[in-house]
Amino acid sequence: LAKTTQPISMDSYEGQEVNITCSHNNIATNDYITWYQQFPSQGPRFIIQGYKTKVTNEVASLFIPADRKSSTLSLPRVSLSDTAVYYCLVDKNRDDKIIFGKGTRLHILP
Amino acid sequence: GAVVSQHPSRVICKSGTSVKIECRSLDFQATTMFWYRQFPKQSLMLMATSNEGSKATYEQGVEKDKFLINHASLTLSTLTVTSAHPEDSSFYICSALGVGIADTQYFGPGTRLTVL
Numbered sequence: 001l002a003k004t005t006q007p008i009s010m011d012s013y014e015g016q017e018v019n020i021t022c023s024h025n026n027i028a029t030n031d032y033i034t035w036y037q038q039f040p041s042q043g044p045r046f047i048i049q050g051y052k053t054k055v056t057n058e059v060a061s062l063f064i065p066a067d068r069k070s071s072t073l074s075l076p077r078v079s080l081s082d083t084a085v086y087y088c089l090v091d092k093n094r095d096d097k098i099i100f101g102k103g104t105r106l107h108i109l110p
Numbered sequence: 111g112a113v114v115s116q117h118p119s120r121v122i123c124k125s126g127t128s129v130k131i132e133c134r135s136l137d138f139q140a141t142t143m144f145w146y147r148q149f150p151k152q153s154l155m156l157m158a159t160s161n162e163g164s165k166a167t168y169e170q171g172v173e174k175d176k177f178l179i180n181h182a183s184l185t186l187s188t189l190t191v192t193s194a195h196p197e198d199s200s201f202y203i204c205s206a207l208g209v210g211i212a213d214t215q216y217f218g219p220g221t222r223l224t225v226l
């Protein structure tokens with residue numbers, strides 16, 4: 001299973017764009033990159049998933065360079081409610097399990 | 111989107127008793143479900159993989175006789191913590207593997223277990 005590395009924590013201010021980068025140097029050809037958000041005492045919530053280039057949905061964008069050894073989650077115009085832990089995960093299509101890393105604790109300041 | 115529920119959301123029990131936690135995929139079928147536990151300020155730790163109609167696969171260090179897993183249908187997996195002790199107090203989270211182009215795990219809301 002590919003190991004991921006993320007910053008332990010980040011601070012930002014309301015209204016700013018936040019970019020969280022994740023390294024996954026050992027990503028395999030059939031691995032997808034998935035990001036989850038977790039609030040205290042809740043289960044992780046799916047944010048976005050991608051394989052290459054750029055993916056965008058209503059809450060975030062995911063940028064993946066050509067070598068796929070890293071990815072960047074971009075949250076546009078964050079608010080206080082975006083304070084959470086964000087996990088970057090790499091999993092094969094139809095693989096049986098996901099191993100969580102430590103995640104990035106994002107703190108949004110007013 | 112895909113919804114996974116857990117019941118109960120929180121439970122308090124006495125030491126030595128058994129507790130059952132249910133995990134349901136509400137709007138999709140899941141041949142594979144996963145059970146995690148999470149301690150305060152820590153990441154999720156995978157305990158076991160639950161496959162419908164077969165025995166669960168446990169991660170190293172997880173006692174299969176203590177954490178009984180049953181995946182009797184395509185929408186339900188249960189985790190039973192047997193003879194619970196205070197050190198079993200934790201946040202237990204299940205997830206279900208959705209089937210699609212890029213299969214994604216969808217997580218339940220978690221169950222807070224407190225063993226007195």
